[in-house]
Amino acid sequence: MSITDQKFDIDRESKTPLWLQIRNELYNCLYRDELRPGQLIPNEKTLVQLFDVSIGTIRKAVGVLEKEGFLIRKQGLGTFVFQHDKSSFLFEYFHFALNGSNEKQSPNVEFISFDTKKATKSEANEFGISAGSPVFQIYNKLGLNKKFYIIDKIVIPQSKFPGLTEEIFKGRGNTVYNLYQNKFNIFITNCSEKLKAISADEKISKLLNIPLNDPILKVDRVGQTYNNETIELRTSYVHTSDIDYIQSQNSTFGEAI
Numbered sequence: 001m002s003i004t005d006q007k008f009d010i011d012r013e014s015k016t017p018l019w020l021q022i023r024n025e026l027y028n029c030l031y032r033d034e035l036r037p038g039q040l041i042p043n044e045k046t047l048v049q050l051f052d053v054s055i056g057t058i059r060k061a062v063g064v065l066e067k068e069g070f071l072i073r074k075q076g077l078g079t080f081v082f083q084h085d086k087s088s089f090l091f092e093y094f095h096f097a098l099n100g101s102n103e104k105q106s107p108n109v110e111f112i113s114f115d116t117k118k119a120t121k122s123e124a125n126e127f128g129i130s131a132g133s134p135v136f137q138i139y140n141k142l143g144l145n146k147k148f149y150i151i152d153k154i155v156i157p158q159s160k161f162p163g164l165t166e167e168i169f170k171g172r173g174n175t176v177y178n179l180y181q182n183k184f185n186i187f188i189t190n191c192s193e194k195l196k197a198i199s200a201d202e203k204i205s206k207l208l209n210i211p212l213n214d215p216i217l218k219v220d221r222v223g224q225t226y227n228n229e230t231i232e233l234r235t236s237y238v239h240t241s242d243i244d245y246i247q248s249q250n251s252t253f254g255e256a257i
Contacts, residue, residue, distance in 0.1 A: 003029050004042060008051055022051050022061035030070060030081065030187075031226040037181050038083035041071065070189065084177035084188065096243045098144055104246070105144055112139035112151075112207070114166035116158065126222065126230045127157045134158040138169060141207060144243060151207050151237040160186060160231060177223075180232075186225055188232070194220045195245070204237045217245065 008025050010018060029035045042050065047058045062079060065071045073079045097104050115137050124131040135157050142150040154176070158164075161184050172179040180186040199213040210216075216239050223232035238245070 003034050004046060004050065006034075006050075010051055010053070018051075018053055019057045019060040019064070022047075022053065022057065023064050025051075026061065026065060027070065027226075033185060035081050037081050037187055039081045040078050041081065043078060084175055084181055095245050095247050096144070096150070096238070097246050099242055099244055102246060107142040107144055107150070108146070110141040110143070110148065111170050112141055114138050114169055119155075119157070123155055123233060126233055128230070129157055129159065136161065136164060139207075147242065148208060149239050149241075149243050151204055153235045153237075155233040156231065160184065186231055188223045189225055190228075191221050191223045193222075196220075200237070200239070208237075208239050210239050210241075214239065216240070 006029075008022075010021050010025075012018070014021065026035070026041075035041060041047075041062075044055055044058050044062075047062070048055055051058065062071060066073060066079070070082055071079050072082050094104060094107065096107075116134055117137050118132045119127065119129060119135045121131045123135060124133060127133075127135075135155050138152075138154040138156075140152040140154070141148045142152060161180075164184070168183070169179070172183075174182075177188045180188060196218045198216060198218045200208070200210055200216045202212060204210075204216065205212045205214065216237050219236040219238060221232075221234040221236070222230055223234065225231050
């Protein structure tokens with residue numbers, strides 16, 4: 001059903017401000033997939049008619065969704081549902097640049113492995129599934145300037161990605177989050193990260209061709225979709241000999257390759 005075919009129930013007697021009620025109604029349209037990633041949302045005039053409120057109320061509701069990262073305004077074109085793709089990921093969740101430079105580059109990526117395994121207790125708790133349920137575990141190698149510095153371990157619940165195969169993952173042609181979005185209708189809306197300094201174990205030292213026990217940065221990322229449902233657990237092992245971790249605060253959620 002199109003958003004313009006719906007009847008929205010705005011409670012004018014509620015203590016909840018009208019703009020917030022409209023923000024929540026539009027968010028629910030995103031959650032129910034009535035507004036798709038990359039889709040142009042109705043213009044302000046149409047939204048005013050749909051909700052029977054002032055244009056100022058519409059602008060505030062839409063503005064909040066923009067600040068939260070769910071919508072993006074394109075000058076002269078209108079406001080669109082945010083879409084994960086290669087053009088956006090550099091400014092979102094790839095936080096590394098070569099030493100002495102704040103200029104991010106698109107990393108080169110090398111596939112390592114794609115396996116099915118049983119979820120550990122901690123993974124199951126994060127995903128809200130039973131311990132031992134099948135999950136996919138994927139390893140990628142990332143680099144800059146023709147040298148690899150990062151190993152990514154990605155764990156996702158198999159039940160959320162029916163039909164996903166190694167061939168589909170390797171042949172995605174875009175970012176991992178773009179694959180989730182366009183192939184499996186899963187939109188990563190927010191992520192959180194924890195950083196810790198550790199020593200490289202035998203597997204990581206071999207994959208990155210660095211000495212055993214060399215200091216590396218471990219980045220644990222939890223990727224969630226609507227209503228804070230955890231979809232992805234990602235651990236990045238980073239050898240920072242020639243690269244720096246750079247983080248900016250101008251975005252609510254981000255992209256991954």
